[in-house]
Amino acid sequence: MKTLNLRKLVSSLTLVALATGSVLIGSACTTKRADSGNTLNLVSTAKIKGIDPAHADDLYSGLEVGRVFEGLLQYSYLKRPYVLEPLLAESMPEMGADGKTYTIHLKKGVLFQDDKAFKATQGKGREMTAEDVVFTFKRLADPKLSSAGWWLIDGKIVGINEWHDAATKAGKADYAAAVEGLKVIDPHTVQIKLNQHSFQFLYTLAMPQAGIVPHEAVELYGDEFLNHPVGTGPFKLEDFNPASKISYVRNPTYRKEVFPSEGEAGDKEAGLLADAGKPLPFADRVVVQIITETQPQWLNFLQGKLDVSPIPKDNFAQAIVGQELSPELKAKNMKLHKMAQIEVTHTTFNMADPIVGKNRLLRQAISTAFDQTAYNETFYNGRAIEAQGPIPPGLAGYDPSFKNPYRQFNLAKAKELMSKAGYPEGKGLPVLEYLTLADSTSRQGTEFFERALAPLGIKLKVSTFSWPEFNAALKNKKGQMWSFAWGADYPDAENFLQLFYSKNMSPGPNDSNYSNPEFDRMYEKSLTMKDSPERTALYQSMVKVLVEDCPWIFDAHRLAFTLTQPWIKNYKPHDLDHGRSKYLRIDGSLKK
Amino acid sequence: MFVHIVRKLIGVIPIIFGVALVIFILLNVVGGDPTYQMVGKHATVHQIEELRHEYGFDLPKPVQFVQYLKQIVTFDYGRSYATKQRISDMIVGGIGPTLTLAIPAFILTTFIALCIGLLVAYYRGKWIDKVTVVFCVFGMSLSSLAYILFGQYFFAYKLGWFPISGYESGMLERFQYVAMPILIWVIVSLGYDVRFFRTAILEETNQDYVRTARAKGLTEPRVFFKHVLKNSMVPIVTNIVIEIPLLILGSFLLESFFGIPGLGSITMDAIHNSDFPVIKAMTTLQSLLFIFGNLATDVIYTLVDPRVKLS
Amino acid sequence: MSTASATTADLKPMPQGRSLMSDALARLKKDRLAILCTAIIVIYALIALAAQFGLIATPWDVVVGKAYQPPSFDSLPLCLGTDIFGRSVFYKVIHGTRIAMSVGLVASLISIPIGVFLGAIAGYFGGWIDELVVWFYTTLSSIPNIMLLVAITFALGKGLTAIYFALGSTAWIGLARVIRGEFIKHKNRDYVIAADSLGATHASRIFKHILPNVSHFVIINLSLQFVSAIKSEVILSFLGLGVQGQPSWGVMIDDAKLELSRGVWWQLAGATIGMFFVVLAFNILGDSLRDALDPKIK
DSSP states (O other): OHHHHHHHHHHHHHHHHHHHHHHHHHHTOOOOOOOOSOEEEEEESSOOOOSOGGGOOSHHHHHHHHHHOOOSEEEOSSOSSOOEEESSBSSOOEEOTTSSEEEEEBOTTOBOOOOTTOGGGTTOOOBOOHHHHHHHHHHHTOGGGTOTTHHHHTTTBTTHHHHHHHHHHHTSOOTTSOOTTEEEEETTEEEEEBSSOOSTHHHHTTSGGGOOOOHHHHHHHGGGGGGSOOOSSSEEEEEEETTTEEEEEEOTTOOOOBOOSOOSTTTTTTTTTTTTTOBSOOOSEEEEEEOOSHHHHHHHHHTTSOSEEEOOGGGHHHHEETTEEOHHHHHTTOEEEEEEOSEEEEEEEOTTSTTTTTOHHHHHHHHHHOOHHHHHHHHHTTOEEEOSSSOOTTSTTOOTTOOOTTSSOOHHHHHHHHHHHTOGGGTTOOOEEEEEESSHHHHHHHHHHHHHHGGGTOOEEEEEEOHHHHHHHHHTTOSSEEEEEEEOSSSSTHHHHGGGOGGGBTTSSBTTOOOOHHHHHHHHHHHTSOSSHHHHHHHHHHHHHHHHHOSEEEEEEEEEEEEEOTTEESOOOOSSOTTOGGGOEEOGGGOO | OHHHHHHHHHHHHHHHHHHHHHHHIIIIISSOOTHHHHHOSSOOHHHHHHHHHHHTTTSOHHHHHHHHHHHHHHTOOOBOTTTOOBHHHHHHHHHHHHHHHHHHHHHHHHHHHHHHHHHHHHTTTSHHHHHHHHHHHHHHHSOHHHHHHHHIIIIIIISOSSOSSOOOOSTTHHHHHHHHHHHHHHHHHHHHHHHHHHHHHHHHHTSHHHHHHHHTTOOHHHIIIIIIHHHHHHHHHHHHHHHHHHGGGOOHHHHHHTTOOSHHHHHHHHHHTTOHHHHHHHHHHHHHHHHHHHHHHHHHHHHHOTTSOOO | OOHHHHHHHHOOOOOOSSOHHHHHHHHHHHOHHHHHHHHHHHHHHHHHHHHHTTSSSOOTTSBOSSTTOOOOSSSGGGTTOBOTTSBBHHHHHHHHHHHHHHHHHHHHHHHHHHHHHHHHHHHHHOHHHHHHHHHHHHHHHHSOHHHHHHHHHHHHOSSHHHHHHHHHHHTHHHHHHHHHHHHHHHTTSHHHHHHHHTTOOHHHIIIIIIHHHHTHHHHHHHHHHHHHHHHHHHHHHHTTOSOOSSOOHHHHHHHHHHHGGGTOOHHHHHHHHHHHHHHHHHHHHHHHHHHHHOTTOO
């Protein structure tokens, strides 16, 4: 019977499929660990690039790296403005008389996490030494790795480029070869020599990319090190599914680190010093769910499955009434935390373009016609400060009283500027090209921009790109205008002002291709100055130059609103957030 | 028989070559240059050149194509730009979750659709047939996104019947997470299947031998179950078997929205991140599965169905 | 699930006799549901044309109220509420109709000639031409359709033109397959052989003699293609690869994904309803057409 055969065929095929399925399922199966209750449940709203300091150049990867790895320095948890303090270093690095040499003393008795990579000690983690610091920096320069941390030291440490080029030529890096600027003085002292005087270099030591890695693990795991991280940090990786979930357990061999006993004014009143002097970390486990869609992320938080959550833009109305927590969430005892982010969003004019780049009045007109207040209402629910210049609040150089004359929305003035620019009511001006991305937020932002320019008679040709195409266009100086954001690498206005330094032009970070010898001179001078009122004054005069030249429309400094569950203690928002989960404590009595 | 299978296998080679060529042309030749996205915000011209060299983007296109063919054969697609993970590991890791969702959903859908299909085909032209068909078309005409957003908000959050999203790899835990996605899958795809099965059965109903059977005076149930059903199984089974290799594709939307780390959500992320190597690998893999699935169906048919002649 | 092409491929050749078209038309006239669906499609087409020529809902991108105003009966533009900029959702749905219909139409205009031509020459000539065409469409159909569309839009850039081309260049496969099968059957029929003996050229045999006898497959295919074109546009827009700067239904649904949790349901509802009826009508009409054109199924 033909049909009977066929029927058998179907059922046997189904069985085969099921069997294959269960074998695969079984092999991926791990036993679920008992939840001790002392678990931090966090969310990552983006996929991460593995847990390897060398690749941690984005916020989300940096956060995960910061749980396992530690750098020589860190930012103070409570003090504001953000200040550096020693982490793996015993004390703050000492600067030599030449202004280029840093001597760093390391803490003694810092152990790497236990891992089978430490064969000499049967899996027990050995002590971290100056050799590891040198190895870590060489690794960032290893061309095979194409590390996202290379720019931090490229051209900065004496001899590192020679080492890098030799490795490129040989096709393989020689870690035994010495780098002049990276010197082991003794097992607990390392000396770093720079090519140029730089105060900003210290910030590098606190970045996730500069987390100290042991060579044994890197050698054993090779390319897979990013799935087998071994650091000195408070948490050890337990299980890593790059697509859905990362879990960590407390590192049993973590040295004695304690909760800080000093903060800024108001911290004591807010109960942030209650745990002062207690050993870190508080949590036994950290579970990070990777959820990229906002609806499940938000609903999971409301159900108490997540401890900390940003407020998605479109759930804002539900969460916040006025500027405070909605009654619904207040009843659940949730806490709202607000923080000014060290960043600036902007609309860039391509200064290399023969039209917008050569007509300052035209740029000023467009800048004046762009209603930032309305924009912030529409896109950020008012959760943003209107930018007057590139330097965000919280950094020396930001002047809250300064008003950028071309950022006060004034259509009449904008029209006048258009006439002066030679294009009365847009007459004679060709259609301008605006580059944008294809996601819904960019699309809506583009529509807003088109509408803002229409009263001036300016027409836009919108070119929509995928992310790689967009980057390629920018780095090749194509297009006339586009929107972008710059988040700080470190809390110093220099990180924003370098965006206008002519030597940083595309493909570097100076995306407007701005070039002004006067500005360059001031910038170079500022690099040699320590944080001081004189340097702040210099920063402010640099901003004035930029405001007149108007290579950007300075858009906004966004505020981050974060919610925490009532049982989360010691939470204080921080814009450079990596390595801070060790401070969070879960009050089990408040958790059902 | 053996010769037949070998001949079929050889016949597959130009198709695979064609698929590889199309994918390569679209993603490597006319698609964008990924270097600029990878190099990061602090780039220098020198770094860009080095990166190009490191990843082999500076090689001539034919060389790159040969490399890609080698990737297909060795199942080593390199690493993702976005997650830095080895793509073959990502694929292997994604199969379990995808099948956990896809297999039960597929079996349920097929079973229910077959039952309904039989029912409406038997009562063809009657009100029950018409109502069911209209319902099916209604279900098909709605966007699946609407079902997902509503289901997640109402059943998972408001009523708390299911978890909102997430996945556990434990043998039993996983099923609570896939329960609602399975339900939505069934609802969304039921309409297509019912309609297809109904048509397949009806086509058989109008064959000459059925008329003969009726003329012989056989009762309608007897004609239907004994003759029509038996023969309409051929297109129905074909349709079911052909869909099996495609199950591994997973569902883009269901997996992404419910946080199931399967191949569908991997593909979706890759599209969002313009992660070309992953898009390329997933497209290639799915095409290969389709080709070999078809081949397997073909071979099995020649084994079981004497009507299919060996040519 | 691309079951549609499989079904049509299984169809048996037509018995000759009364003109197929007039027969089918008579049958369709009796089918009230089919007439209703045709009416719906005609209305959609008229709305699309009117919007194209600026007769209704123009301009769509003006502010008619506050941002995210819920639907109200105050005026026609407000009957489906407003979007993020305070523009009329109703007008956007109307213009979405224009885009959806144009996507369906242009994709069909591109794909039908390709499908008919390739299917016809493959079936008619056989040999290496046939092998080449079959290889070409087997290759393309082996790549999952959605991935192929994604790859083409990545290659061509974004926007309506890319969508037209992506859909047009993939949608011909099913048709080519059916037409090829029919040509193989027809080329040895008496009437073709008769034409040959009367000295008809290949071209005239293909286009004048055989094609009219298999053209009903084009009509069935057309309605199926509209549905898949409209749905593909929505999925591509949802993936961020779709229409730019114009209010397509896919873009509206993509926007609505985020807006829904703040309680803004009308944009999703508007686009879904707009899409629902036309897809429904094409689905039912497609069935009726097939029933009418294939006398075997009653």
